[in-house]
Amino acid sequence: MHILKFGGTSVGSVESIKQVIAIIEQHRQNDTSIAVVFSAMGGVTNQLIEIGRMAITGETDYMELVRRIEDRHFNIVKTLIPVKEQGKVVAHIRGIINELEDLLRGVSLIRELTLRTHDLITSFGERLATTIIAECVKSRGIPAQFLDARTIIKTDAQFGQAGVNYTLTNELVKAHFDKVAGTAGAPVQLITGFIGSTEKNETTTLGRGGSDYTASIIGAALNADMIDIWTDVDGMMTADPRKVPNAFNIPTITYAEAMELSHFGAKVIYPPSLQPAFARNIPIRVLNTFNPTHEGTLVSRTAERRQYTITGISSIDDIALVNVQGSGMIGVAGVSAKLFGVLAAHKISVILISQASSEHSICFAIDPRGAENVKAVLDAEFATEIAHGHIDNIAIERDLSVIATVGEGMRKSSGIAGKLFSVLGKNGVNIVAVAQGSSEINISVVINKNNLSKALNALHNIFFQSEARVLNLYLVGTGLIGKTLLKQIFDQNEFLRTEKLLKVCVVGMTNTRKMLLAPRGIDLDSWQERLLTEGVTTSLPAFVEKIKDYNLPNSVFIDCTSDKDIVQFYESLLDANISVVTPNKVANSGPYSEYRRLQRTALNRGVKFLYETNVGAGLPIINTVQGLMTAGDRFLKIEAILSGTLSYIFNTFRIGTSFADVVREAKEKGYTEPDPRDDLSGQDVARKILILAREAGFPLEPEDVTINNLLPDSCLSAPTIPAFFDELERNNAYFEALLTSAETRGEKLRFVAGFENNKAVIELRSVGPEHPFYMLSGSDNIVSFTTERYKERPLVIKGPGAGAEVTASGVFADVVSIGSYLA
Numbered sequence: 001m002h003i004l005k006f007g008g009t010s011v012g013s014v015e016s017i018k019q020v021i022a023i024i025e026q027h028r029q030n031d032t033s034i035a036v037v038f039s040a041m042g043g044v045t046n047q048l049i050e051i052g053r054m055a056i057t058g059e060t061d062y063m064e065l066v067r068r069i070e071d072r073h074f075n076i077v078k079t080l081i082p083v084k085e086q087g088k089v090v091a092h093i094r095g096i097i098n099e100l101e102d103l104l105r106g107v108s109l110i111r112e113l114t115l116r117t118h119d120l121i122t123s124f125g126e127r128l129a130t131t132i133i134a135e136c137v138k139s140r141g142i143p144a145q146f147l148d149a150r151t152i153i154k155t156d157a158q159f160g161q162a163g164v165n166y167t168l169t170n171e172l173v174k175a176h177f178d179k180v181a182g183t184a185g186a187p188v189q190l191i192t193g194f195i196g197s198t199e200k201n202e203t204t205t206l207g208r209g210g211s212d213y214t215a216s217i218i219g220a221a222l223n224a225d226m227i228d229i230w231t232d233v234d235g236m237m238t239a240d241p242r243k244v245p246n247a248f249n250i251p252t253i254t255y256a257e258a259m260e261l262s263h264f265g266a267k268v269i270y271p272p273s274l275q276p277a278f279a280r281n282i283p284i285r286v287l288n289t290f291n292p293t294h295e296g297t298l299v300s301r302t303a304e305r306r307q308y309t310i311t312g313i314s315s316i317d318d319i320a321l322v323n324v325q326g327s328g329m330i331g332v333a334g335v336s337a338k339l340f341g342v343l344a345a346h347k348i349s350v351i352l353i354s355q356a357s358s359e360h361s362i363c364f365a366i367d368p369r370g371a372e373n374v375k376a377v378l379d380a381e382f383a384t385e386i387a388h389g390h391i392d393n394i395a396i397e398r399d400l401s402v403i404a405t406v407g408e409g410m411r412k413s414s415g416i417a418g419k420l421f422s423v424l425g426k427n428g429v430n431i432v433a434v435a436q437g438s439s440e441i442n443i444s445v446v447i448n449k450n451n452l453s454k455a456l457n458a459l460h461n462i463f464f465q466s467e468a469r470v471l472n473l474y475l476v477g478t479g480l481i482g483k484t485l486l487k488q489i490f491d492q493n494e495f496l497r498t499e500k501l502l503k504v505c506v507v508g509m510t511n512t513r514k515m516l517l518a519p520r521g522i523d524l525d526s527w528q529e530r531l532l533t534e535g536v537t538t539s540l541p542a543f544v545e546k547i548k549d550y551n552l553p554n555s556v557f558i559d560c561t562s563d564k565d566i567v568q569f570y571e572s573l574l575d576a577n578i579s580v581v582t583p584n585k586v587a588n589s590g591p592y593s594e595y596r597r598l599q600r601t602a603l604n605r606g607v608k609f610l611y612e613t614n615v616g617a618g619l620p621i622i623n624t625v626q627g628l629m630t631a632g633d634r635f636l637k638i639e640a641i642l643s644g645t646l647s648y649i650f651n652t653f654r655i656g657t658s659f660a661d662v663v664r665e666a667k668e669k670g671y672t673e674p675d676p677r678d679d680l681s682g683q684d685v686a687r688k689i690l691i692l693a694r695e696a697g698f699p700l701e702p703e704d705v706t707i708n709n710l711l712p713d714s715c716l717s718a719p720t721i722p723a724f725f726d727e728l729e730r731n732n733a734y735f736e737a738l739l740t741s742a743e744t745r746g747e748k749l750r751f752v753a754g755f756e757n758n759k760a761v762i763e764l765r766s767v768g769p770e771h772p773f774y775m776l777s778g779s780d781n782i783v784s785f786t787t788e789r790y791k792e793r794p795l796v797i798k799g800p801g802a803g804a805e806v807t808a809s810g811v812f813a814d815v816v817s818i819g820s821y822l823a
């Protein structure tokens with residue numbers, strides 16, 4: 001025997017009832033013997049409750065609502081039953097509605113609605129729906145029979161949520177089905193869900209999940225092979241898809257997991273109502289009436305081997321936490337008995353409990369709507385203890401949520417809690433309380449409500465690993481480097497997704513004119529167009545505020561400008577657990593205290609502040625210095641060529657050519673700063689040697705760097721970039737003289753930065769063929785580190801140190817390393 005149960009949405013309309021009939025026919029063709037349980041048409045139960053309420057207050061409009069219910073049912077008859085049979089069925093329905101109307105007249109006369117009558121009124125929903133569907137099924141030539149569950153399910157008289165008398169019920173169910181099996185054609189039993197009756201034949205209802213309960217009771221009594229719960233979603237999902245867009249179907253789940261998940265708000269099934277079936281080890285499938293070929297979710301005692309260590313993540317979005325603490329609780333037996341005794345006596349349901357072994361405090365989560373009441377109750381109950389100072393005031397904390405991570409795979413497997421806390425920590429989600437039962441299949445954490453969506457998505461992303469981890473990027477600056485970076489991300493996305501399980505998603509971008517924020521991602525093959533058409537006027541403060549508002553997990557802010565004002569936002573971004581990656585040197589080359597503060601903030605927040613491209617573009621210079629420092633080496637001396645622009649210029653400039661033209665070429669090749677005066681003045685190199693010295697452990701200030709000027713004063717003071725180029729033209733002889741003097745000695749011009757004995761000096765030198773800096777070409781940078789461990793021969797890094805591709809690539813590598821760190 002196979003039991004099918006169809007919920008309210010499955011029997012809510014003509015179309016869905018057609019689906020239901022098709023599913024029943026399918027089973028008949030497969031020759032399975034079935035019994036089918038139905039809920040009321042979607043919305044009807046609530047309408048009946050409303051009608052009852054109106055009837056007691058004497059409002060007569062309730063008849064209007066009754067008419068609407070009647071029309072909805074008649075409409076099914078008219079569309080799904082052949083005309084010649086309609087009269088009989090309409091009369092039948094009319095008869096049932098008349099009974100309801102008589103009952104309501106009684107209620108409105110005596111102005112009283114007992115729970116008993118309330119149950120009777122709501123029973124009409126299932127009775128009407130099942131009657132009609134039975135007629136529809138029969139009219140299709142399928143042998144079928146309407147079965148009023150009140151004749152087989154016997155309960156006590158606790159109206160509203162009646163307790164089932166299993167002994168009697170099981171006997172009646174078996175007897176009925178035995179009799180049916182002996183009847184010619186063995187008609188399919190179409191059964192009203194939700195209702196039963198007392199021994200005195202008074203109508204009762206079975207409470208929440210009532211029709212599932214009916215299916216479960218009958219299935220258990222008949223020892224069914226399977227129970228199918230047909231609903232309007234493809235089974236249970238790994239998380240609520242409204243909160244976690246990447247949630248997906250769970251193919252198999254255990255009873256225990258289903259129970260844990262549903263307690264935390266996964267509403268597809270209500271497992272307590274399936275208890276009779278669980279007890280008999282009857283598998284249950286959750287299926288979609290509107291997508292009947294989908295495999296849905298199989299709920300059974302053991303789940304098959306899983307791909308993931310956890311099964312699902314669920315949440316209760318709004319809870320309050322009550323904290324009872326005080327020195328008088330330590331080592332005193334009976335405090336918790338008293339506490340929870342009082343809560344039970346006041347019918348206060350506790351969602352989660354946590355007590356640390358110090359016994360100094362107990363906290364528990366409750367529905368926030370009851371918080372005031374709980375406080376009053378506990379204040380009264382513990383008045384003496386509070387007065388004597390044994391217990392502090394009862395404290396209530398609100399605006400919290402609880403997230404449950406559930407799965408049999410967590411049992412006896414280490415590292416899961418570690419992963420969970422680490423992900424939340426790296427995303428700046430503070431954990432207010434924690435609970436894990438010894439069953440180990442549920443770890444629950446209480447967090448601030450405003451972090452709920454971020455936490456759910458971050459956890460889902462990390463635990464369901466076959467899905468790539470998402471990095472959310474915000475890019476400021478879509479100039480040379482920014483644009484190249486976007487192109488590189490676009491080209492590399494597929495590789496990152498498949499090989500590194502990393503999904504890099506650009507969710508915001510801005511330049512000086514427009515900004516665009518799209519939490520669902522911006523397509524990188526058309527970002528220019530989108531920024532132009534959908535972007536709004538740039539406001540950096542607004543951009544940063546939005547980033548914080550979105551509160552997306554694994555967020556990275558990328559500053560691809562040379563702007564001085566953006567830097568002020570870094571700290572607050574890091575503070576909000578957003579990593580920062582930048583080729584912009586401004587932040588790291590201001591006062592030492594600011595440099596230090598950013599480092600500290602990132603460290604304290606567990607996020608990253610990365611700037612490899614501050615020195616030597618994509619060359620691994622910063623990482624190398626940091627590596628040596630971490631391993632305890634000590635820096636003695638740094639000597640370097642750190643300007644790609646100046647390297648290119650002195651490798652290209654010849655007597656008889658224009659120095660200004662060579663500078664223009666460097667700019668066109670993408671080597672110069674947005675303002676090339678920064679390169680030629682030595683400012684850019686000064687910043688770099690300052691940053692290197694700081695990374696090497698020396699707290700240098702900008703004024704500790706001496707720049708021996710390369711340029712004549714008139715060039716240095718040029719007010720605009722065009723004026724600067726004019727001055728370069730005018731001073732061509734000066735640059736030729738420099739070059740000639742070097743060449744006559746057989747040497748080359750090199751703009752060298754040196755750091756030794758706490759002093760940094762930058763100057764133009766001419767070096768001979770024996771010098772390691774002689775053999776450089778193009779935009780090459782070179783840096784030579786003399787350290788305690790690299791003393792005899794220095795550690796040298798050399799290669800192109802400027803240009804769009806190599807710089808963007810260095811920024812990209814920083815971004816990807818954050819992806820690995822967060823994983």
Ligand SMILES: NC(=O)c1ccc[n+]([C@@H]2O[C@H](COP(=O)([O-])OP(=O)(O)OC[C@H]3O[C@@H](n4cnc5c(N)ncnc54)[C@H](O)[C@@H]3O)[C@@H](O)[C@H]2O)c1
Pocket residue numbers: 476477478479480481482510511512513538540560561562563565566583584585613614617644670671672673674801802803804807
């Ligand atoms: N070119 C290189 O080889 C190289 C190497 C290493 C580091 N860098 C650094 O990369 C950074 C970017 O250089 P680039 O050549 O791409 O510059 P760019 O002038 O081409 O681009 C700068 C972008 O930033 C935007 N921008 C500037 N201020 C802004 C603000 N306040 N708000 C929003 N957007 C703003 C501009 O609109 C533009 O899109 C600089 O800090 C530079 O020092 C460059």
Ligand SMILES: N[C@@H](CCO)C(=O)O
Pocket residue numbers: 613614615616617642643644645646671672673679684801802803
């Ligand atoms: N303008 C810089 C870019 C690299 O930081 C240079 O020429 O070296």
Ligand code: NA
Pocket residue numbers: 612613614615616617618619620621622810
């Ligand atoms: Na670098």
